[in-house]
Amino acid sequence: MKKILIIEDDEFLQGLEATKIKNSGYEVITALNGEDGMKRISDSKIDLVLLDLLLPNYDGFQILKKIREGELNKDIPVIVFSNLSEKSDINKANELGATKFMIKSNFSLEELVEYINKILIK
Amino acid sequence: MKDTEGLIVENENLKKIIKDRSDFFSITAHKLRTSLTALKWTLRMFLNKDLGNISDEQKKYLEKLIENNEKSLLLINDMLISNRENNNSSVKLNVTNINIIELVEKIIFIFYGELKNKNINLILNKDENSKLQVKCDEEMIIGVFENLIENAIKYSPNGGEIKISIKKDEKSNGVLISIQDNGIGIKEEDTSKIFSKFFRAPNAIEKENTGSGLGLFTTKSYVDKNNGSIWFESVKGEGTTFFVLLPTD
Numbered sequence: 367m368k369k370i371l372i373i374e375d376d377e378f379l380q381g382l383e384a385t386k387i388k389n390s391g392y393e394v395i396t397a398l399n400g401e402d403g404m405k406r407i408s409d410s411k412i413d414l415v416l417l418d419l420l421l422p423n424y425d426g427f428q429i430l431k432k433i434r435e436g437e438l439n440k441d442i443p444v445i446v447f448s449n450l451s452e453k454s455d456i457n458k459a460n461e462l463g464a465t466k467f468m469i470k471s472n473f474s475l476e477e478l479v480e481y482i483n484k485i486l487i488k
Numbered sequence: 489m490k491d492t493e494g495l496i497v498e499n500e501n502l503k504k505i506i507k508d509r510s511d512f513f514s515i516t517a518h519k520l521r522t523s524l525t526a527l528k529w530t531l532r533m534f535l536n537k538d539l540g541n542i543s544d545e546q547k548k549y550l551e552k553l554i555e556n557n558e559k560s561l562l563l564i565n566d567m568l569i570s571n572r573e574n575n576n577s578s579v580k581l582n583v584t585n586i587n588i589i590e591l592v593e594k595i596i597f598i599f600y601g602e603l604k605n606k607n608i609n610l611i612l613n614k615d616e617n618s619k620l621q622v623k624c625d626e627e628m629i630i631g632v633f634e635n636l637i638e639n640a641i642k643y644s645p646n647g648g649e650i651k652i653s654i655k656k657d658e659k660s661n662g663v664l665i666s667i668q669d670n671g672i673g674i675k676e677e678d679t680s681k682i683f684s685k686f687f688r689a690p691n692a693i694e695k696e697n698t699g700s701g702l703g704l705f706t707t708k709s710y711v712d713k714n715n716g717s718i719w720f721e722s723v724k725g726e727g728t729t730f731f732v733l734l735p736t737d
Contacts, residue, residue, distance in 0.1 A: 376522060376526070378526050379522065379525065379526055379529070382526065382529045382530065382533070385533075385538075386529075386533075386538075389538070420518075449518055449521040449522050449525060450518065451565075451568070452514075452572075453626065453627045453630050454627075469598065470521070470522070470525045471521045471524060471525045471528065471561050471564075472598055472599070472600075472601050472602070473600070473601045474528070474529065474532050474601060475529050475532065475533075476532075476536070477600065477601050477604070
């Protein structure tokens with residue numbers, strides 16, 4: 367079973383995301399802040415990261431940078447899933463190597479799972 | 489001399505107040521979006537029976553709630569556009585070469601959910617030169633196409649069709665982008681007011697009662713600032729095509 371790490375500081379949103387992804391046949395592990403998120407990427411074998419941007423400790427941009435610089439798991443797919451929608455934020459995440467940038471409020475959880483499926487089937 | 493110094497200090501204070509207000513606005517909008525997203529996902533889980541069976545009557549109420557929630561999300565988007573417009577009014581343009589096909593494709597992706605929900609078929613006709621560039625402020629051009637595509641979706645019927653075409657305009661040496669929908673169209677008496685601030689056509693309000701009336705005003709202002717042109721052709725009840733001509737040098 368493929369394993370997905372959700373790094374999301376809003377417990378309620380994290381719970382909804384985790385439930386939907388688990389029910390779609392994935393194993394899910396979670397982190398509520400940047401530091402814990404990075405620890406989990408180094409500790410476990412993860413197939414995809416669902417990454418929020420505004421996080422306590424380290425923010426999503428810092429985590430993405432660390433992943434792509436090879437300190438963690440360099441080639442892992444990372445879906446940035448945030449409600450930030452300014453062009454500067456989207457560009458920054460794309461430049462840092464986000465696999466996909468999705469604005470949370472524009473997508474349903476079914477659509478999120480569709481994208482996860484697409485990425486992991488490749 | 490003292491008066492001038494006083495004015496400079498006062499000007500700096502005002503700039504700071506405007507910036508603080510704008511930052512507060514962005515943070516609030518972000519928090520509101522997060523709460524409404526939680527509501528959207530939870531309601532959909534109920535509707536999809538992920539949380540147990542529901543009756544037909546409960547289903548009807550849930551659908552209504554989802555619809556209203558989506559309207560609130562659209563309003564927040566409008567508020568963010570308006571905030572961006574206020575910030576940009578005195579800001580220098582950041583003009584760069586933009587791959588316009590790539591940019592429009594990225595924006596279409598943002599609306600993947602809405603297109604799917606309304607079962608709208610979006611056809612993109614691209615120029616054979618896939619590296620077609622325009623010379624504009626990217627942030628503003630994103631605002632232009634986000635707004636035009638969002639409107640095309642909003643005012644199209646379920647199962648409708650949107651055609652986007654991007655091609656080189658030999659006459660002006662610019663790039664011409666058109667967005668055609670088969671939606672409600674614009675009444676002839678409203679055509680002169682469509683780009684006015686806070687104007688919303690009566691048939692648009694009837695179809696979609698939320699909206700600030702700032703979308704097309706902002707869109708035109710962004711196009712003008714980038715030395716482009718925007719115009720439209722419309723037949724009430726049959727649809728509208730917006731044309732945007734952008735410079736390449």
